[in-house]
Amino acid sequence: MTPGLSFAVDDGVLTISPSDGSDVWEGLPDGMPVHDLRAAPDGRSAFVLLDPPAGGGRVRNLVRITSAAEIVWRGELPETDPTDAFVSLATDAEGVVLASTWSGYRVRLDPDTGRLLSQVFTK
Numbered sequence: 001m002t003p004g005l006s007f008a009v010d011d012g013v014l015t016i017s018p019s020d021g022s023d024v025w026e027g028l029p030d031g032m033p034v035h036d037l038r039a040a041p042d043g044r045s046a047f048v049l050l051d052p053p054a055g056g057g058r059v060r061n062l063v064r065i066t067s068a069a070e071i072v073w074r075g076e077l078p079e080t081d082p083t084d085a086f087v088s089l090a091t092d093a094e095g096v097v098l099a100s101t102w103s104g105y106r107v108r109l110d111p112d113t114g115r116l117l118s119q120v121f122t123k
Contacts, residue, residue: 005067007046009034014048018067025069032061036088040064040111041095045072047111049089049099062086062099064114073114078105 005019012033016025028034032050039046045066052059062075077084081103088100096117097109104123107116 005044007037007039007048007065009037012051014065014069016065016067016069027069029063029065029069029071030061038089038091038097047089047091047097049086052085056085058082059085062089062097062109062114064111075099075107075109075114076116077101078103078107078116078119080105 006017008015013026014029014034029048030050032052034048035051036049037046045064048063048065050061050063052061058077060074060077064072066072075086075097078101084101084103086099087102090098092098095111097111099109100106104121105119106122108118109115110117
């Protein structure tokens with residue numbers, strides 16, 4: 001992370017505190033509570049797993065968000081289930097995004113684009 005820049009979650013609310021003295025941002029990205037987050041390798045953004053509403057259909061609820069609270073990309077889901085969503089988030093040593101889906105896939109996403117790099121069925 002950039003010195004003084006932080007991303008934090010408290011009771012589903014995301015807080016972004018920029019190091020340049022600009023206003024702190026607090027809220028729900030896309031109107032959804034935050035379930036988990038990981039710092040991105042660039043130090044100026046984060047990968048955020050949003051908690052979508054139940055029964056909402058297919059939801060691309062894994063996003064990359066900037067220090068200005070702008071969504072850069074939405075993670076690509078496997079084309080297998082019309083009601084799929086992401087349920088977990090991690091990153092590896094190279095900064096690749098690792099996530100699991102409700103339908104039982106473990107995926108690798110490009111950290112720069114959110115595009116699906118690989119998928120493995122785990123159920």
